[in-house]
Amino acid sequence: MSQNGAQFFEYVLRLGDNDLILSQRLAEWCGHGPVLEEDLAQTNVALDLLGQAQLWLEYAGKIEDKGRDADQLAFLRDTHDFRNLLLVEQENSDYAHTIARQFYFDAWHFLLLQALQSSSDQGVREISEKSLKEVRYHLDRSSGWVIRLGDGIEESHARMERAIHALWLFTGEMFEMDAVDIEMKERQIGCDLRALRDPWLNQVSKTLEEATLKVPADCWMQRGGKRGIHSERLGYILAEMQFLQRAYPGAQW
């Protein structure tokens, strides 16, 4: 693979890994949702993200051109090979944390996919376009919950406030431009992540205000996920997600 291809592979891998890990996290709620309707709704989002992950990882495999498909990329890589944001591997904790994580991600994901609609690469354009329709609904849903819980009863407000603040330090990574991002932007395959920061903050502030929640103050931001430096939490996610292929290599159903 050429140097060009290596950067492109890395870029698409990041897009796929975000979706895959968040999907796996949401799937942990399956059968444990607060009410049946919400259980189904949350699992629907998980499945949307899984579908998107499959498209990105399949595409990454093609770009890499070493014969790895989406399954191999999902099930046969170790933690340091994963390129997802730290935000999406954070624990579900209570429902407020799950919703806050989703809301921060959805607001960013939506802007990102919108920007990628004008990518110079047809594959990136097509997957973004298809995903954007689903993500519009995800954002609508998670914003709605932030408002309901924030502007709800005393306890839901307190929990939402805690979650919004607890996850804030993982939001900086979404707008970070490293060598891969810069090159992808120069080749017009990717977009300027820094330019997404203002519209993201606008959207988040507007929703938090409606939810009677305070926008967290600027603070030190945790980073590393995009480079493969993860919290120990990712290991547990992979242990569960990859168990079958590790224990029974090549198993199919």
Next chain:
Amino acid sequence: MSDWPLWEVFIRSQHGLAHKHVGSLHAPDAEMAIRNARDVYTRRNEGTSIWVVRSSEITASEPDQKDALFESPKGKIYRHPTFYPVPDEVKHL
């Protein structure tokens, strides 16, 4: 959440003209009822439109009024179009 009211869900399918009752669900308000209906009842691409109605807003006929309500038409089979023979020459009926 146990105090969420019950809603009846009506979906208009891809080809159907009328909304059809598909089931019920719990939701705190109409907006959430629509969302929940989308997530519970249109997962297999069933719908193009959703209606939700609070179950308590539905007035139903009384089961013990069945005879009073439905006995009369039972003897009037001539109200069915199949009661009349249709001549072969008539097309597109």
